[in-house]
Amino acid sequence: MLSWIQHRWTALWLLFAAYGSLFLFMYGFFPLKYHSGKISHMDDLPNFINSVSIDGHEVYNSGENSVILMVIDGLRYDFATEEYMPFTGQLLKNKSACIYVSVAEPPTVTMPRIKSPERKKEKAQWRRTINFWRDIFAMMTGSVSTFADVALNFGAPAVRGDSVLRAAKSRGRRAVMYGDDTWLRLFPGMWNDSDGTTSFFVTDYTEVDNNVTRHLDKVLAPDENKKPSFDFLVLHYLGLDHIGHLEGARSAKIKPKLLEMDDVVKKIYTGMRTWHRSGILIICGDHGMRDAGGHGGASAAEVLVPLVVVKSDNFVCPHPSGPGPTVAQVDVAPTIAWLLNAPIPGDSTGRILPSLMPSDVQQHLYLLHVLAAHNAQQSPPADTEFFQQFKRAEVQFAHFLTTGQQSAAKIAKEFYDESLEDLAKYHTETTTDFDLFAIGIAIFMLYILTGALLCVTLFSFQQDPQRNTSVVRQHRSQASTIVAFAVIFFLVSTTLLISCFISETKSRFCSFNPFWTICFIAASLGIAAAYFIIKAAIERTKDLSALRELNAIDYLLIIGTLFHAWSFFGTSFIEEEHMTWYFFWNTLMFFVLVRTIVVVVMYFTKKWSGATEFQDKLDLENRMSSVGVSIVPQWVLLIALHRYLRTMNQTGDRWLFLPDTADWLNAPENSFYLEAHLVIGTVLTLGVCLWNVRHMNNFMQIHSALTVAATGCVFLYRIATSALQTRYTFLKSYDPVNIVDVFWGILTFQVLFELAIYVGMFAQCGLKPKFAYTKPKAKSEDHFYDEMDEPWNIEEVKLSLATSLSHIMYNDLMLIIVLLMRPHNVIMVPSVYFTCVLTSKCLDHKLLDSRSRRTEVVDVMSQALVHLWIGVLFYFYQGNSNSLASVDLGSGYVGLREYSEFPVALRMGLHAYAGPALAGARLFCALAAAPAASWTQYLQSVWRVINIFALQRVYQLVVYCVIATIFRHHLFVWTVFSPKLLYDFVATVFSIQALSTIGNIILITHMTSWLARLVTYKTTL
C-alpha cells in the first residue's frame, strides 16, 4: 500500500471515487421519476373487462364539449368567495358550480424583483418559465414534475412527453390560448390560435389582462351551427399576481381586479349558455399569494388554490356547500382529456373530477376502470394491495356488465375508488421519497475519501517523503498485502450487506440486480482502498515541520477555504455565495496590502537611515529584489481593477436587478466603450500569450505567428457577429463558423507542431532541427549533440517540454475563452493573468516573513489555495451564480451550425468555469516555469497541488452533501439547494478533467522522450 500514497495520481483516483459516490448521492437525492414519454392512443382503451367485451370508444365518448380553462395567476382560496367574486359565489351557492381545494406544487424558482433592466429580461423570463413549469406541467400532462425534469429540459423548456394538448390535437380538437406566452413556449405548435402576452413587466396589471379579454367576444361568439369555434380554450390572467407582487394581498386594487375577473366569468357563462353543446369552464389559480404579496413558499396561502367547475347545462354540484373536497393539480389533465374525448395523456396519474363524472353507471364505471388501469400501468409492482383491489373491482365490473346487478356496480365503484386513492398515494410517495440508504452510503464514502485525501495531502507536505519512508519501510510480501486487502474488503462488504438487511431498506442499492451489485462491489472496494491509504499515510507521516512556516495570510487562506464550505448552512449564503468570496478576497488583499506597505517602508527607512547592520541590509535587498518597490502601487492598482470587475456583473439573487456596468456597456449609446473593452481585452490577451511564448521551443517566429493568427480569427469572429464595427464591410460577410473552424485548426496545429519539434529534435541528431529558425533550447541541444557519452539530460528536456506544453495549454485556453466570452467580459481573461502573477509574487514567503528557511511546501500550498480563490472569484465576476438561470446558453453555440449535445455542453462548461480553468492553468504554468526547478521538483509540486485541489473539491462535496441531506425538506430545496448540488457536480467533473489534463501533459512528456530516445538510439546505432 505504500506505493499508493507515493503514487502521484492517487488523488485523482480518489477524486474519481468521490465522483462515483456523488453519483450515488444524487441518485438518492433527486427522486428520479422516469417520464416514459409514452404517447397515448384511443386504441389503448380496453375493449374487454375481464374478458367481457365492451365497446371502449362508444362508452368513453363524453359527447361534444368545449372546455375553457381559465387560469388566474395568484388566485388564492379565499378570493373565490361571494365577497370578492359575487357572480361566481352566486353560482356556487345555487349549485350550478362546484368548488374544490386544489393543492399547487410549491414553485421551484422565486420571482425576480421588479424593475429589472432590459438585458436581464431573458434571464428573468427563464426563471419565470421554470416557475410556471411545474404548475402548467402538472395541469397539462397529469404528472408531477421532478427537479430532474427541469434540469434535463435545460435550455429547451418545451414539454417533450405526452400532454392533453397533444392528445387533443391528435383527435382533431382546436386549441386556443390567450394569455401568458409561457404556454406557447411549453407547448409549441399545439395551438390553432394564440395571443401570448409577455408577463415580464410586473408594473403593468391592466394591459396584460385586457390583452386576454379583448379576444373573448370574438372567440365566444358561436358560429352558424351555434357552436363555438374552439374545443379547448386557455385563458391565463396575470394581473392579479402582478398586483400581489406590487402591493400585497391586502391592496385596494385586488378587489376591482377580482370583480373584473368575475365579469369575465359571467361573460363566459352567458356565452356558454347560448351554445348548442355543453361548455365546461374550469377556473383555477396556479398558485396563491402571501399577505405581504409575492409567492415562492409552501405556506397554506400560497399553495391552496380554488378550482371551480362550471358547466353550462344540466349540472348540479353533488358536493355539499362548503370548502369542497381536496383534489390534486394533476387531476385537471385527465378531466380535460376525457371531456375533449381524447385519450388520457401517457404519463398522467390523476383522476377525473368527481362532479364531472357521468351519471350513467356503465360509463362511470368504465371511466374509473380506464383511469385505474392507466395509473396502475405506471407503477411496476403487481403484488401490491391496490393492484389486487383493482383486480377485484374489475371482476365486479364484469359481473355488472353481464348481469346488470346494481349491487355489483356499487361494489365495483367502491373498489375502484379505493384503488385509485391508494394509487395516488403511491405516486406521491415515489416522487418525493429520498433514498436515504443510498444517501447515507454516499456520504460515508465521501467522508472516508476526504479523510484519505487529507492524509495523502499531509503526507505529501513532508519535506522529503521518499527519504522518510525508506527508513520505515518494512518488508511485506506482495501476497500478504493482497490477503490483507481481501480481508478488509470482505469485512467492508459484509458490513454493508448486514446494514442493508438490518435497515430493511427499499433502496435499489441493496436490490442486488446485476447493475447494482457492481455498484455495491465498487463501493466496498473504494472504502477498502481508502482505508489502506489512510492507514499507510498515518503510519508514515512523521515530519510536518514544513507547516510551521505558515504565516497569517496562509491561515486566512486555510480558514477561509474551510469556513466557506460550512457557510452553506444558510440559504442566503448559497444564493449570495459571491459575497463570501468577495469578502474573503478583500480581506486577503487588505492583508497583503498592509504587509507589502510595511515591507517597503521598512526597506526605505533602513536604507535612508544607513542600515545599522550590514547583514540586515543585505537581507532586505534580497527580499526586495524579486518584486521591487513598485509592488505597492501595483497592488493598489490591482485592488482598483478588482473593484471595477466586481461592478461588471450583478449576480446572486437579491441584487440581480440592480443595474451594473455590463448593462451600461450594452446600451446602444455606449457601444464605443463596449468595443474598447473588447479590443483592450483581446489585445492584452494577445500580449500575455506572446509573453508566454518565450517558454516554448522555437519562440520568436512560428508560435508568435500562430498566436497572432488565432487572435486575428477572434477579431474576425467578433466582426462577423457584429460585436465590433469596422470600416471594411466585406469582413462582415465572412461566415463565423468557418472562422471558428480555422481557429481550431490553428490551435491544434500549434500543439502538434510543438510535439513534432521535440521528437524531431532527437530524430535528426546531428542535423539542424527542421523547424529551428532560431536556436531552440540551445543549452539542452548542446549537451545532446556533443556529449553523447554523458548521461542524457532527458530530465531537463522533459521539464522544458512540460513547461512549453503547459504554456501552450494556457495560451490556447485563454484564446478559446476570449472567443466564447461575452464582449464585456473579455477583459476578465487578461485580468486573471495579472491577478495571478501579482498575487503569487506578493504571497512569496521570502518577501513577507523575515526569517523563513524552507518554504517550498508552504509556498506551494498558499499558491494552490490562492489560485483556487482567484478562480472562484472570477467565476462570480463573470456573472455566474448558484441559480440555474445564470447559465449563459449563448456561449454554447459559438462556431456551431446546429445543436449537438456534446460540443454545446463543452463550450457552455468552459465558458461558465473559465475563471477556475484559467487560474488553474496559470498555476501549473508557474510550477513548471519556476526558476531553478528541476524535473523531480516539478513533479513533486504538481503532486502536492493536485492533492490540495482534490482535497478541497471533495471536502466541499462532503460538507455540502451533509447540508443538503439535513435540509432535504427545506422550503428551498428545489430553488437553492438542488441547483447548487448540480453546480457542484459539474465543478467536480471539470476538476477531474483539469487534473487529468495535467496528467496527460506529463504522460505526453514521458511518451515524447521515450519516442525520441527510441529514434535517437536507432540513429546512433
Next chain:
Amino acid sequence: MFSLNNNLELRRVTITSLLTCIYLPSIVTVISYKGLLYSVGNASSVYILVLIFVAELLKSFYLNSGNECQVKKKSRNRASDIMKSIVFLFGVVFCFFIAIILFGAPVLEQHDGTLLLSSLLTLLTVFPLIAHTGVESAMQLLFGVKTFSRDTIIAMLVNNALMTVCGAWLGAVVIPLDWNTPWQQWPIPCYLGAVGGYLLSNVLTVTKVTLLSASNKYPALNFFVNVINRLHISK
C-alpha cells in the same frame, strides 16, 4: 505585553479605558433612544464625531499630563506641530476614504456616509496615537519601524486601532444578508462595527488589568490573562 512594572502608566491606561467604556456606550444609548441610531450614515450625525473627538482629545491630555519634560520640549513649536498633525489627519482620512471605496463602498453615491466612516476610523485609530506621540513617531509606529513593546500606553493605543479596523471590517459581513432590516444600509454596520471593536478593545484592556492585579492573589487567573493576551493582536 502589559506588566505591573509601571504602576502610573497602568493606572492611566485603566482609567482612560474605563472612561471610553462609559462615554461610548452612553453616546450610542442616547442616540438609539432618540431613534437616530440608523442615521449615523447621514451628514447630520457629524455631532457624534465631534463628541468623540472632544472625548479622545481630553483622554490624550490626561494620558500626556504626567510627562512634564515632554510637554516642555514640545511647547516650543506647538503651533507648527498642531498644523502638521491636522494636515496629516486629513491625509489619513483621505487614504481611508479611497481605501474604503476600493474595498467595496459605493463609488458614485453615498460619499457622505463613506466620508463619515473614514473620519470615524481616523478618529479612533490614528488620532489618539498622534495626540500621544506626535506625527513622526506615530508614522514610525504604524509602519512597524519603531517597536513599542515597553510602552504600555502605546501598546493599548495600537491595539485599539487594530480592533477598530477589525470591527469595521467584520461589520460589513451583515450587509448582504437577506434580513431586510433598516440597519443593513451602508455604512451603518461598518460604523457600528468600528465603534464596537473600539469598545471591545477597551473592555478587554480593563478586564486584563483587573485580572492582572487579581492574579497576584489568585495565580489561577493567569490562564485568562494569557487568553486575553492572545486576543490582543500583536505585531
